[in-house]
Amino acid sequence: MFRKTSQFSSKTFLGCFGLLYLCGVFYFLHVAFHDRTEYDSEFEAADDADSVALGIGVVPPKLKFSSREALMAFRYKRYERAKRRPQRDGPGEMGKPVILTVEEQREADRLFAKETFNVVASNKVAMDRSIHDTRHPECKNVNYPKALPNASIVVVFCNEAFTPLVRTAHSIVNRSPPEYLHEVILLDDYSDRPELGDNLLEYVENTWPDGIVKVYRTNERSGLIRAKLAGAMLATGDVLIFLDAHCEVNNGWIEPILYRIKEKHSVVLCPMIDSINDKTLEYSDQGGVQIGGFSWNGHFTWRPIPKSIKQDLSPTDPVRSPTMAGGLLAVDRSYFFEIGGYDPGMDIWGGENLEISFRTWMCGGSLEFIPCSRVGHIFRSAHPYSFPDHKDVHGLNSKRLAEVWMDEYKRLFYMHRKDLLDKDAGDVSDRIALRKKLKCRSFKWYLENVYPEKYIIDENVKAWGYIRNPQSSLCLDLLGKDDKTVIPVGLFYCQISAGVGISSNQIFSWSQDNELRREEVCLDATPAGPDVLLLPCHGLKGHQEWYHNMESGIIKHVVTNKCLDHNNVGSSGKVSIQECDGKDSQIWAFEHYIES
Incomplete structure (x- = not known):
């Protein structure tokens, strides 16, 4: 029977982490663990000192091997068997969408609110299903050297549905050459679902009796960030790879990551993320390569590769990125701790991806996406866990x-x-x-x-802040809508708080290219008019070019020669373009003007 590990407190862990880090002991502890032989780390329980230091026990595998050669022979046989498996014709095979009966769909809809994905479809799909290869053809022709570092894969979960969690582990073991896969750590952050108790332990023991997959548990909710730190402390491979608990790695996913880290010690890497549909479990690629950015409100954003960089790239080249999405990343284990791991003061989830992105770049490292490494991920519309x-x-x-x-x-x-x-x-x-x-x-x-394309709202602009109509005291406003979608530009009473400033929904600037813009979206209008929309800025002027006369107050749309007008629609209405006549509804003023 696969025994449960001893449990540890996240508060104790957090305190110990800070103390060890400040004293310089933490790095020494990791080096000591890293220097163990694979045989020792996999098949011998940690001694009492190690258990106290890490606050966690180590579970021995079900099978014992007489030598490392015997162990690796067992793993190679399993790996080759998975590679040669005949094509099956079942639900979701080759990443195809799962079709449900009317009754099944009704049950799926009922459970969707809890799981935030289609668990009924997931339960119909084989744990080790096949998926189609989404790599660019040139990636398949790259010959990587045999001598590469090995990796510990850390998968943190809390009340994850059983089938996507186990399917994540199956895909890792089946599609990672044994010499590169040091271990898969499934770290349970205090789940209370019954199927994640003894049932999970027994499944792991019987499916991977050689101990390649390990289960650890916290004894209270630590949160994703601190749980990842705990997983990193447990890991003994050369490279750390963090994956979410609802992923499926694709063919050839690990070699390009390990090769790049062997080339460059101080790099943090992200695979290209394919999509696993949350309603049908269909596996599909995301089209072209995108990289990460951020918004000034602290959120990650996807953005296209700048043309200046893209023109010099081949389909197999690593792509520099200002930021990363966060859930899926790879890094040399020693480097991860050299630059400070994750911020242990961050709680649960969120912000850690931008923090490690800024820190990596600013402290001498770099961050890249690896186009030849593809990992599928279930993108959910909401979080299944509470805060x-x-x-x-x-x-x-x-x-x-x-x-x-x-x-x-x-x-x-x-x-x-x-x-x-x-x-x-x-x-x-x-x-x-x-x-x-x-x-x-x-x-x-x-x-x-690193990010020269990032638009800075109050620098190198002609004006910024609110855009106010004095006669009505109305300001241009998003009206609470998401400006990452196409939305009409609204009007609302100017939201100005003493000592605090204006509402973020009312922040605009007038750029040097005569755009009226926010971060990534610009006011856009067409001759068909009269609506004014927020659309992605294209930098080509045209329908996004506006002239503002600071003395008269008019804002003129250059292409149509019409003026921005609130047209007496009142608060919560929409702004429009109308024939210029100088009436009060066409007079506007920015909060701040920048002297040229």
Whole structure:
């Protein structure tokens, strides 16, 4: 029987982590574990000192092997058997969508609110299903050297549905050459679902009796960020790879990651993320390669590769990225701890991806996407887990990264998150000391050298702030809608708080290219009119070029020669373009004008 591990407290872990890190012991502990032989780390329980230091026990595997050669022979046989398996014709095979009966669909709809994906479809799909190869043809012709580092795969979960969790582990073991797969760590962050108890332990023991897959548990909710740190402390492979618990790795996924890390020690890598449909379990690629950005409110964004970079890239080249999405990443294990791991002061989930992105770049490393490494991921429309006391953990975590890493540009974060100005995000002195110790560069350097395309709302512009009509006291406003979608530009009473500033829904700027824009979207109008929409900025002027006369106050749409007008629609109405006649409804003023 696969025994449960001993359990540990996240509070104890957090305190120990900080103490060990500050004393310099933490790195020594990891080196000591890393220097063990694979045979020792996999088949002998940790001694008492190690158990106390890590706060966790090590479970021996079901099978014993006389030698490393016998162990690897067992694993190669399993790997080759999975590669040669005949094509099956079952639900979801080759990544095809799962078709449900009317009754099954009714049950799927009932469970969707709890699981936030189609668990009925997932339960019909084989745990080790086949998927089609989404790599570019040139990736299949790359010959990687045999001598590559090995990897520990860390999968953190909390009340994850059983089948996507186990399917994640199957895909890793079946599609990773044994010499490169050191271990798969399934770290249970205090789940209370019955099927994740003894049932999971027995399944893992019987499916992988050689101990390649291991299950560990916390004895209280730690949150994704701290649980990942715990998983990293347990890992003994050369490379750490973090995956979400609802992934399926594709063919040839691990070699390009390990090769790049062998080439460059100080790089953090992300695979290309394919989509597993949350309703049908269909596996599909995401089209062209995109990279990561961020918005000034602290959220990750996807963006196209800049043309200046794209023109020099082959389909197999690593692609530099300013940020990463966060759930899926790979890094040399020693380097991960050298640059500070994750911020243990961050709670549950959110913000850690931007924090490690900024820190990696600013402290001498780099961040890249690897086009030849493909991993499928179930993208859910909502989180299936709760946040304690409905706490805004993403906002507070983002405040921590702003205070430590964004320097004077944190003003733009608070411009969008004024609600966080007086909120306590915890002590960040240790992280500030880490930044000083690592001799990290400024956030201005990051913007100029890593992310020069990032639009800065109040720099190198003609005007910024609210756009107000004095006669009505109305301002241009998003009306609470998401500006990542096409939306009409609305009007609302100007939201100005003394000492705090304006609402983030009312922040616009007039760029040097005569755009009226937010971060990534611009006011756009066509001769068909009269609606004014927010559309992605294209930089070609045309329908997105506006002329503003600061003396008369008019804002003229250059292509149509018409003027921006509130047309007496009132608050919560939509702005439009009308024939210019100088009436009061066409007079506008920015909050701030920049002298040229």
